[in-house]
Amino acid sequence: MGPSTGLPTRTSQGDIQDAYYLSHGDTKHVVLFPGSPKECFDFGVIAFDLAEQLQTPVLVLSDMDLGMNLWISDGFDYPSHPMRRGKVLSAEDLERLKGDWARYKDVDGDGILLPDTARHTPSACSLLHTGHGPR
Numbered sequence: 001m002g003p004s005t006g007l008p009t010r011t012s013q014g015d016i017q018d019a020y021y022l023s024h025g026d027t028k029h030v031v032l033f034p035g036s037p038k039e040c041f042d043f044g045v046i047a048f049d050l051a052e053q054l055q056t057p058v059l060v061l062s063d064m065d066l067g068m069n070l071w072i073s074d075g076f077d078y079p080s081h082p083m084r085r086g087k088v089l090s091a092e093d094l095e096r097l098k099g100d101w102a103r104y105k106d107v108d109g110d111g112i113l114l115p116d117t118a119r120h121t122p123s124a125c126s127l128l129h130t131g132h133g134p135r
Contacts, residue, residue, distance in 0.1 A: 019059045030058040040066060041076040053086030055113045087114050 019031050030050055034040040040062055047058040094101060104113055 013063070015061065019061055022059075027056075030054065030056065032058065032060045034060065034062055034066065037066065037071045037073045038076060045079045049084040053084055053112075055086070055115065085115075087112065089114050 016031070016033075020028060022029060030047075032043045032047055034043045040060075043060050047060050051058040089097075089101065101107070101114070103115070106112070107114060
C-alpha cells in the first residue's frame with residue numbers, strides 16, 4: 001500500500017504485511033491484532049512478555065475502528081502474574097560462568113539470547129555495544 005488520497009484506502013489494512021515482513025528479509029516479527037479495547041490493554045502486557053521471552057520486537061497494530069469510535073467497556077484488570085522475562089542470567093549465573101558469556105551469543109542453540117539483568121540494563125543503541133554488552 002502506498003500513500004492514500006483518503007477514502008479509497010481508508011479501511012485498508014495494508015500495513016499488516018509491512019509489519020510482518022519489516023526487516024532485511026531474514027526475519028519475521030510477532031504481530032498482535034487486538035479486536036476490542038480490552039484486548040488492546042491485555043495485548044500490551046502480552047507483547048512485553050513475548051518481547052522479553054523471545055528477545056525480539058513485538059508489534060501491536062490496532063484498527064482505526066478501535067481508535068476513532070466510542071466503545072463501552074468494563075474496567076480492565078491489572079495483570080496478576082509477574083512479568084515473564086524468559087531466560088535471564090542472575091548475578092550467581094554470571095559468577096558461575098566466570099566470563100564465558102556474551103550478551104549476543106546463542107549458548108544453547110535455540111536462537112534466543114540470554115540477557116544479563118545482574119550487571120546492567122540496556123542503556124545504549126545497538127551501535128554502541130560489544131559482544132558482552134555496553135562499552
